Amino acid sequence: MTGEIxxxxxxxxxxxxxxxxxxxxFILKTELQxxxxxxxxxxxxxxxxxxxxxxx
Numbered sequence: 001m002t003g004e005i006x007x008x009x010x011x012x013x014x015x016x017x018x019x020x021x022x023x024x025x026f027i028l029k030t031e032l033q034x035x036x037x038x039x040x041x042x043x044x045x046x047x048x049x050x051x052x053x054x055x056x
Contacts, residue, residue: 018039020035
């Protein structure tokens with residue numbers, strides 16, 4: 001795995017996690033713990049999708 005692919009995965013994970021956290025915590029007014037768990041989950045899924053896309 002090259003540095004470019006890792007950077008691509010990290011950027012996608014961070015973007016998805018930030019978006020979901022802001023959506024949950026500030027817009028939907030969920031608890032902090034719930035918002036963090038959702039952000040971690042979506043960040044992991046985004047990193048996996050970015051990895052799959054980088055192999056095409």
